[in-house]
Amino acid sequence: RKEVEQDPGPFNVPEGATVAFNCTYSNSASQSFFWYRQDCRKEPKLLMSVYSSGNEDGRFTAQLNRASQYISLLIRDSKLSDSATYLCVVGPYNQGGKLIFGQGTELSVKP
Amino acid sequence: SAVISQKPSRDICQRGTSLTIQCQVDSQVTMMFWYRQQPGQSLTLIATANQGSEATYESGFVIDKFPISRPNLTFSTLTVSNMSPEDSSIYLCSVERARSGTKNIQYFGAGTRLSVL
Numbered sequence A: 001r002k003e004v005e006q007d008p009g010p011f012n013v014p015e016g017a018t019v020a021f022n023c024t025y026s027n028s029a030s031q032s033f034f035w036y037r038q039d040c041r042k043e044p045k046l047l048m049s050v051y052s053s054g055n056e057d058g059r060f061t062a063q064l065n066r067a068s069q070y071i072s073l074l075i076r077d078s079k080l081s082d083s084a085t086y087l088c089v090v091g092p093y094n095q096g097g098k099l100i101f102g103q104g105t106e107l108s109v110k111p
Numbered sequence B: 001s002a003v004i005s006q007k008p009s010r011d012i013c014q015r016g017t018s019l020t021i022q023c024q025v026d027s028q029v030t031m032m033f034w035y036r037q038q039p040g041q042s043l044t045l046i047a048t049a050n051q052g053s054e055a056t057y058e059s060g061f062v063i064d065k066f067p068i069s070r071p072n073l074t075f076s077t078l079t080v081s082n083m084s085p086e087d088s089s090i091y092l093c094s095v096e097r098a099r100s101g102t103k104n105i106q107y108f109g110a111g112t113r114l115s116v117l
Helices: none
Strands: A004-006 A011-014 A019-025 A032-038 A044-049 A055-057 A060-065 A070-075 A084-091 A105-110 B004-007 B010-013 B019-025 B031-037 B043-050 B068-072 B075-080 B089-097 B105-108 B112-116
Touching (some): A004 A084, A011 A019, A019 A105, A032 A060, A032 A070, A044 A055, A044 A060, A044 B105, B004 B089, B019 B031, B019 B089, B031 B075, B043 B068, B043 B075, B075 B089
Parallel strands (some): A011 A105
Antiparallel strands (some): A004 A019, A032 A084, A055 A060, A060 A070, A084 A105, B068 B075, B089 B105, B089 B112
16 A cells, blocks of 8 residues: 555646545654645645645645545636646654655646 | 755766766755656655765665765765666655744755666
8 A cells, every 4th residue: 555645637627616636644643744736847846734724725725634544635716727736745754854745646727 | 945956957878877966955954855756656755865974765775776975964966876777767856944833844956857778
């Protein structure tokens, strides 16, 4: 079993749609959770950290369920520019250290 | 954020040769990381490089194949030794920075796209 597993993609959605990505992780002791975005042929960039209470950044909402070892990302009112691969990332330590990446979910937003 | 300069950005190499990738950061950082991203795959951590000590390698990666240097707090190199076509990947360095009110964040260089013939 992979340490971090994500929905298989690709997700093809029209502009304005709401799309949700799911992710599960195997290490119950994990301490840090993130969503990164990777555009084609570019490096990953942090989209948002994920907190236990859930957090929102504009059109993006992230949720964490520690009991189920589950992380989600909701994108509302999708834009063409949201097309990218979204990486679920888990860190074993509270501060610092290695990150474990999911395989990514590709999102394609169409006009 | 962090400004990370990684070079070369791409290279095409012959099997059996070695390539050294450089990573320069705009300010001092304690931890630098080297990742590999194989075609169509996600990122896998190769090793963590701390200044003044030997790099810590993840399972499946060894120093003889991927020697790492960390001579100071702003610079690191990764060498891919005795290359084979299976080493064709994107290699990325990253650094960790503290952000106010949140967990430390890793920022990535633009990557080195390596093709081995």
